[in-house]
Amino acid sequence: MTFTLATWNINSVRLREDLVLHLLQTEAPDVLCLQECKSPLDKIPLEGFSALGYRYMVGRGQKSYNGVAILSKLPIREVAAYDYASLGHARHIAGQLDNGVTIHNFYVPAGGDKPDREVNEKFGQKLDYLTAMRDAFHAEAPETSILVGDLNIAPREDDVWNHKQLLKVVSHTPIEVEHLGETQDAGRWVDVTRADIPEGQLYSWWSYRSPDWDSADKGRRLDHIWATPDIAGAAHSSRILRSARGWEKPSDHAPVFATFDL
């Protein structure tokens, strides 16, 4: 079978219901993983999604903040929902398709402004969250799995618009990149997007604070698709739908896609 998966930080699924519907209609991924739904689960507008064939959802909700959900045309059953670092936040959901593939959907803490856990508690929480992810994947090696989400870290020099200028900016500091690398290694995760598109600048997020986001192009690749080695080779057609950042009342993130032939 072949299926296409997308991941998108939607920044309020209720405010942007129409954008989700538009993406489902025009791109029709089999599975769409959302982050920052900013909604309790029972207030996510499922009717429209269901009418387009997305009859299955697993997720974790929370009022005002965070929130992750997986919308699927294919049957999916919940298999886990972790609260790493015990933050009490809705930042993870995992579901399994009938073909045996497990999909982890993460919203890693953004980490605040200052990259110093001594003066900024949120930065420490981000590092602790990544360490907990690492330890969990080390304890039980994932197989036949895909990990997606807003990981809030742009690891490579060509994942940001200016490597030198961002070395002290949260999302691209060496300690964050190191933590993310350890998490990736612990699960033997393959960065599917970069395996597919190894060269060149690649961004999935552009700040709202830059009105000329398109021409300035000061982006970062914060949104990722990883897979375990047993299925990573089945992935192809990776892409980032940059045009979605230019839609009316957009999310500040663009959707990232990959297709798997299994």
Next chain:
DNA sequence: ATGGTGGTTTAACCA
């Protein structure tokens, strides 16, 4: 060093 823009919820928090 600062402020720039958004969402949720209505003052303050988060990104």
